[in-house]
Amino acid sequence: MDETDEPMNDALMSIGAFARRVGLAPSALRFYDDCDVLRPAYVDDATGYRYYAADQEPRAVLVRRLRAAGIPLTDAPAVLDGTREEARAVLEGHARRARETAASARSAIEEILRDLPGGARRASVRLGGAELASAVRQVAPAVASAPVREEFPVLGCVLIELGHQETRLVATDRYRLAVRALRHRSPEAAEDVAGAPGRVLVDAEALKEAASWALRMPDIRIEADQQGVRLHGDTAVRDLPAVDGTFPDYRMILDNLPAARHRIIADRTALREAITAGGHAGPLILDTGEQQLTVTVTVATPGSVTATPPAICTGPPVRIAFDPYVLLPALDAGVGPDVLLEIASPSQPVIVRSADQGSFTTLVMPVPGASADA
Structure with missing residues (x-):
């Protein structure tokens, strides 16, 4: 039993129950607690579990709506706790900036569109192509620079770790560590992974090229074994050979x-x-x-x-x-x-x-x- 399903009396709700009620993830509620935006009504001193009251629901729903609108948390207090005039000024200012940003993006996209030319048992999971591309974009900046890669080739790689519930992409240059977890698309994927090799190092540049290709695919099947990783799209396949080496123990870093x-x-x-x-x-x-x-x-x-x-x-x-x-x-x-x-x-x-x-x-x-x- 964890914080999300810990029972409580009728007056208070666990973080999981409150999250379902207001449409926010438990991780987001913890974040808003850390930022003093939405504090729990009660925190158990022994377990650290957070509990919420029913009268906090309107504030939580307003926070969710502000986040859906992209309002920065630095502006949120004016809407949550300020006067009507302060709230209106913040919201109207954000709406104006959003319109300007959307217009700039639309113009840039239209310009781009105008310029476009006419063996061993493998671990296997399914992910969204856009999700995979986004994850690669996020972790790739943490890969080491060329001079460092010459001395430590493993730092020019991304670790792809296929687990039972999620796939992780990890990169580090010793000064940064980036970790992105991706939930699998289908329940049967977890069974496919059982007993198969699930940790493979691949070259970061090759993975970025493959991610650009995967971005256009609604669904990607990833297979992995000792030889490397294979990405299956609708009609094509991309192979990423495995790179030999020992990747830093990132889990130990995070745990400590x-x-x-x-x-x-x-x-x-x-x-x-x-x-x-x-x-x-x-x-x-x-x-x-x-x-x-x-x-x-x-x-x-x-x-x-x-x-x-x-x-x-x-x-x-x-x-x-x-x-x-x-x-x-x-x-x-x-x-x-x-x-x-x-x-x-x-x-x-x-x-x-x-x-x-x-x-x-x-x-x-x-x-x-x-x-x-x-």
């Missing part, structure tokens, strides 16, 4: 992560703009002093550029430094308008995640260049 002491939730676009403003020639520093996020970027000319993007900071103040070329791909790989950084300390791996996709996890190593907790 310390608890987060600091959390930063920010508008993904605003944070990215703050980091890239004026270019960057050295480490960037995130500082949560005074419960405000300050981003300081070292630029090519002597000096630095400072910005204060909208953010919600919880926990004690912290100052932490990153290599922009490591943090930016982690931000770009995420899904949704918000990004959450979970920080244990300025010297330990930082988890980068979002409420919109609990199946994708990125770890980013900080760099020296900032003092310890402020």
Whole structure:
């Protein structure tokens, strides 16, 4: 029995029961708790299980509707707790930006359209082609650069791990670790995997090419054995040979992560703009002093550029430094308008995640260049 199905009395609901009632995933409810957007009515001190009251349903439904509209969580408090005028200003502003973004996207797509030219038992699972392509796009930035791959060829690969319920794609360059889990399309896929080899290393560049091909397929069957991976589409097949080598034990890394002491939730676009403003020639520093996020970027000319993007900071103040070329791909790989950084300390791996996709996890190593907790 876990948090999602733990029974409770008539006054309170388990996180699973409340999630079904309001149309949100339990992982999203945990995220909203972490961000102080939707706190549970009660948390069991012994188990850590969260429980919710019936009168929280309207707020949860409004949160779900805000997320469906793509409203950043940094703007959500104005709608959830602000005046009618504040809520209207936020919603109308978001609607205007959404129209502008949609118009730009439509124009770009139309331009692109104009330019288009007229043996051993194998593990086998089914996935959506677009889902697979999306997963490859997310983990591929964590693959090592060419110079590092020359010394450590295994870091130029993606680990494809076929399990009984899900398939995982994993990549790392020692400074980043990206993990994406994909649920299988059909129940019988789990039986197909039993007893068959389920861990294969494949070349990242070859996988990206195959993912571009799979994007056009509604359904992909993946087979794997010691020789490699085979992707079956409707009428064609793509083979990805296995690469010899020992991939880092990513599960041990994830299992041994310390608890987060600091959390930063920010508008993904605003944070990215703050980091890239004026270019960057050295480490960037995130500082949560005074419960405000300050981003300081070292630029090519002597000096630095400072910005204060909208953010919600919880926990004690912290100052932490990153290599922009490591943090930016982690931000770009995420899904949704918000990004959450979970920080244990300025010297330990930082988890980068979002409420919109609990199946994708990125770890980013900080760099020296900032003092310890402020």
